[in-house]
Structures are given as C-alpha cells and as structure tokens.
Amino acid sequence: MATLYDVPADALIEALADRLADEVEQPDWARFTKTGTGRELPPEQDDFWVTRAGSLLRRVAVDGEVGVDRLTTAYGGSKGGSNRYQVAPARATEGSGKIVRTILQQLEEVGYVETAEGEGRRVTAEGRSLLDETAGDVLEDLDRPELERYA
Template sequence: MTTLFDVPAEDLNEALAERLADEDAVAAPDWARFVKTGTGRELPPEQEDFWQRRAASLLRKVAVDGPVGVGTLRGEYGDSSKGSTRYKVRPKRSTKGSGNIIRTALQQLEEAGYIETAQGEGRRVTGDGRSLLDETAGDVLEELDRPELERYA
C-alpha cells in the first residue's frame, strides 16, 4: 500500500490541492487576496490556487509532524533563510508566517473532517485525512514515471 511518504512532497501537494479544489473542501476567504503570507513579505501571493496549495501542504505537514500547533506551523511557513538584506547594515532576520492564513485553512480542513483538534497538543490528522493522503499518493505514484520510484509500484 502506498503512503504519503512514498512520493515526493511537491507532487503530492499539487495533486492534493487539485483534489481539495474539486471537492470544494477548502475555499479561499474574501480577504485572502489582499493579505501577505508573513511579515517578511511585501506582496500577497499571485497564484490563483494559493489557498488550496497551502491547505494541501498544511494537511501533509500535520500528517507528518502531528500533533502540531499553529505557532510551530508559523515557523515552518515563515521566511528563515532569506530575509531582507537590510542594506548590509545589520544581519538578516527570520520572520514567521501568517497565523491567520494557517489557522483559517486548518479550520476549513477540520470542517471537512480531515483534521481534528488534540486538546493541549495541537492538531492531528483523522482517519479520513490519512486515507485521502494515501489515496492521492497512490494516484501520484501511478502517474509518475521515474526509475527511482519503480520499487514502490
């Protein structure tokens, strides 16, 4: 049986975002096109399907690392390596990602039944969420035609 660990994360997130968009499980709020993804950014994202991609990435991240809270996810989706150059006067700083984007996407995934709240621990994936991830990983593995992944087929 194929699991989410058997396929590349980028391919899984892309397929999962398409699946979430088809199911209408998550939808971008009206304010999403105006907000930045963190304090270290200057502009909002330009991708049309940004919200579905972020929700898919969050679902995978919670499945791999869970139970995990919003604060930890803010650090994961923040800007730690780049930062601004600050005109070469001071060193670069890491910044955290937007908590409102992460929290709202997690709440939508909770309403869809893919994530549940673990009291005092954060959020973790439900059985439905795990099966969605594994089914999508199986579909992705069938589509991939890479020699290094043939051993999983």
Template structure:
C-alpha cells in the first residue's frame, strides 16, 4: 500500500487539500482572508484556498512527526522576520491558524488529542494513505523512478 512517505510532499498536499475542500468539517474561517500566517509575514496569503492547503500540510506533518503540539507546529511554519537594518530573526508561525486547523481536523475525525500531543487517528491514516495511493497513480508517469516503489 502506498503511504505518505512514497509521494513527494507538494503533490500530496495539493491532492489532500482538494479532498479536504469536499468535506463539511473543514471550512475557512471568516477571518482567514485578512489574517497573516505569522508575525514574520507582511501580507496575508494571496491564494484563496490557502486554508485547505495549510490543513492538508498540518495533517501530513502530524502523520510524519506525531505526536506533536501546537508549539512544535508553529516552529515548523515559522520564518525569518525582516527587522529593518537589524539582522533577520526567526519567528514562529501563527498559533491561531494552526490551532483552528487542528481543531477542524479533530472534528473531521482525522486527528486525535492524546496526553503526549496530537496524533493521526486510524480514519485519518486511511484517508491520507488513500489519497496518496490515488496520487501515486497520477504521478508515476511524471516522476521517473517512482514506479519501483
């Protein structure tokens, strides 16, 4: 069976985001069109579907790194802040974006909250592995060497 590790992350996240858009449990909050994804950013995302891509990316990150918490995911989605004439400095990503996306993934049944942190539920594992399997069929022709897996 194809898993998350067999597909390039950018391809998988696009496919999972497309599947998450079809679900009722994952929806873009009203404030998402105006919010930045972190203090290190100067503008909000231009892509209208960025919320689904971030939720898909968080689901993949929990699958690969789990159990994880919001703080650890904030560090993953952080970046360098431009401080003018002073040197750039690392800043974590938005906690609210990460937390709300995780809460929506929990409501959809894809993520579970344990005492050690959030982990992918069996339903979430089946969902993302199923998307990975479908994605592999469409990607095999474009990426040489992937067919051997």
C-alpha cells in the first residue's frame, strides 16, 4: 500500500486538489487577498484555493501536530531585493494566517483534520485514508522510468 511518502509531493498535491474540489470551497474574499505580506498581488491561478488545501493537508500529515503560526512561516517567502520597487535586502516574511486558518477550518468540517488541544492541528484517520488512497492512485499513474527517478 502506498503512502504519501512514496510519491512526489507535487503530483500528490495536484491529485488531492482534484479530490478536494467538491469538498472545499473558496470564499468570495479570497479573490482579492494576497497570500502574504511579501506579495504584491493575489494569486492568478483559478484553482489556487483547492491546491493550497491539498498542500496544507499534506503538510499537516507530514509535520504531525502543527499550528497556524508554523504553517504561515512555511508558506511565507521573502520581501525585498527580488520584488519590484525595492532596494532593501531581502528578509523573511510570513504567509497569510487567514488563508491557512480558513482552509484548516474547512478541512475540519469535512473531517480530514482535527484540533489537538494545545498542540495545533493533526490529520484524522479519514484524512490519512484519503492521503493514502490518493498516493496509491498517483503511484499507478506514474510511468516506471519516471518512478525510478523519484526512488
């Protein structure tokens, strides 16, 4: 049986986004919201919300009990040297806590994530089952030569 560690992360997140499309819904305000203080514009992808939901589900499963603060750090970036109109040296910035918190709440409503009192959030048995089933499907879809590259 395949687990989330047996397949490439990008392929797993893409497949999870397809499965979560019916269960996780993008709020109206998300079209206008930046994903962090280091960003200039909101994301342009149409499926950003479900892709981030799949990524968050995988991240919570890999990290174990994890809080919103650690997840905003993980989804942060840099502000400074690489952005337009900025001359200052780059520095680390955090991602949007509202986006992370809202997606985690939606995943809780569906039953894939639960709150661990005082420790953050963790994946439920249903969430682990979804991850493993999706990983199995992704593993079947991968070609053998391509699979050897990831081994």
